[in-house]
Amino acid sequence: MASEGGLDLPDRLQVERARRGDAAAFGALVRRHYRAAYAVALAVLGNPMDAEDVCQDAFLRALERLDKLQQPERFLAWLLQIVRNRARNFLDYRRVRSARPLEDLSAGTDETPAREAERQELRRALGSALAELSEIQREVVLLHDLEGWKHREIAEALGLSEGMSRQHLMGARRLLRERLGAKLLKEYSDD
Amino acid sequence: MTDDRIDFSALDPTRDDERFEQIVHSITTAAARELAARRARASVVGQVALWWRPLLAAAAVAGIVSITTLARVQVAAPDETADVGLAEAIGVPSQIAEWVRSDEPPTPTELFVTLESE
Numbered sequence: 001m002a003s004e005g006g007l008d009l010p011d012r013l014q015v016e017r018a019r020r021g022d023a024a025a026f027g028a029l030v031r032r033h034y035r036a037a038y039a040v041a042l043a044v045l046g047n048p049m050d051a052e053d054v055c056q057d058a059f060l061r062a063l064e065r066l067d068k069l070q071q072p073e074r075f076l077a078w079l080l081q082i083v084r085n086r087a088r089n090f091l092d093y094r095r096v097r098s099a100r101p102l103e104d105l106s107a108g109t110d111e112t113p114a115r116e117a118e119r120q121e122l123r124r125a126l127g128s129a130l131a132e133l134s135e136i137q138r139e140v141v142l143l144h145d146l147e148g149w150k151h152r153e154i155a156e157a158l159g160l161s162e163g164m165s166r167q168h169l170m171g172a173r174r175l176l177r178e179r180l181g182a183k184l185l186k187e188y189s190d191d
Numbered sequence: 192m193t194d195d196r197i198d199f200s201a202l203d204p205t206r207d208d209e210r211f212e213q214i215v216h217s218i219t220t221a222a223a224r225e226l227a228a229r230r231a232r233a234s235v236v237g238q239v240a241l242w243w244r245p246l247l248a249a250a251a252v253a254g255i256v257s258i259t260t261l262a263r264v265q266v267a268a269p270d271e272t273a274d275v276g277l278a279e280a281i282g283v284p285s286q287i288a289e290w291v292r293s294d295e296p297p298t299p300t301e302l303f304v305t306l307e308s309e
Contacts, residue, residue, distance in 0.1 A: 021230030027219045034214065038204050048202055056218050063222050122201035146199040176197050 015072035018063065030059055033076055035147045036157075037083045043138035044087035045094075046131045048123065054090050058083040077157050129179035133172050140165055141172035 009017075009028070017025030037058060041051035062079050069078055130138050139158060143149045144165075149157075151165040158165070205211045286305045290297050297305070 018226075019229065020233040021226045021228070023219060023223070023226050026222060026226060027215060030215050030218050034211075035203070035205055042202065048204070052204060052214065056214075056221065059218050060222055060225070063225050119201050126197075126199065126202055141197060142199065145196040146203060173195065173197060177195070180197070 010073065011075040012072040015066065015069065015075050019066050026063060029075065033079055034059075036076065036143060036149070037079060039142035039147045040080050040083045040139055041087045042130075043135055043142050044084060045091060046127055046138075048127075050090060050094070051087070054083065054087045057090075058086045061086060080157055125180055129176050132175060132179065134168075136160075137168045137172040137175075140168040141176070144169050145173075 009025075011029070011032075014025045014029050014032075018029060034055060037055045038051050041054040041058070042048060045051050045054065058079065062082050065082075069075065071078075130142075133141070136158070140154055140160075143154050143157070144151070151162045151169075154160070154165045155162045160168075200206050204214060284305060286301075
């Protein structure tokens, strides 16, 4: 998989290839940035399936507008802005229609029913807890803890200082700990 | 330093490789038409680019030749006699050419007689 579409090439080159219609290059960009896009969409929407829909929509939108991207090396920041805008539009659209409850959503995996039920419970608990955070707190905590970004990267992508990124992360984690308890916490080495 | 990260793996769309491949496939499939259009455009632009330079060079040569020729014509025919000769050569009546040379406007009668005689 690593060599498909020159997966290890920098964004700038992948963007140039995708502009010429190289499907492998576009696929490589999707693989590389999907989780970050998903984290941002989830932060706005609070709903995994909607976040996936918005991600797909945002990647297609990004492809259509790829010629407008002035700095191909900043593809990710540009993509995340598209994701954020599409997610907010989706949220507005959803507000005037009925929202899909989080517990109805299945990830469609081949896990055992018991394990899947446990996942669903975790998903529901996480969704409820995340809903209590501000959007910026959700973005920071998801980009940091789900996507594994450093504060420097988060700060650059979201237009914050690193200090603010840390502050949002601390606040988000504190609230999530209160809501979720110790069962969802893991020990990792920090950046 | 260690910290207590929140375990978001239950929400991680990439934790299941097969499912993630489905997601990527779904996006790239939906993008197929736009990618094909881009390939077609890139191909047309590429063809134009191939022809653009020789075409530009030929246009430049034609431009230079035209300018040089015009300049020579203007240098070779600066006097009025040559202008009148040219006018006569293309069928302008000699009397009219004479009026042009003399700067005196013809009377209506002269003009009528001249045009009638032609």
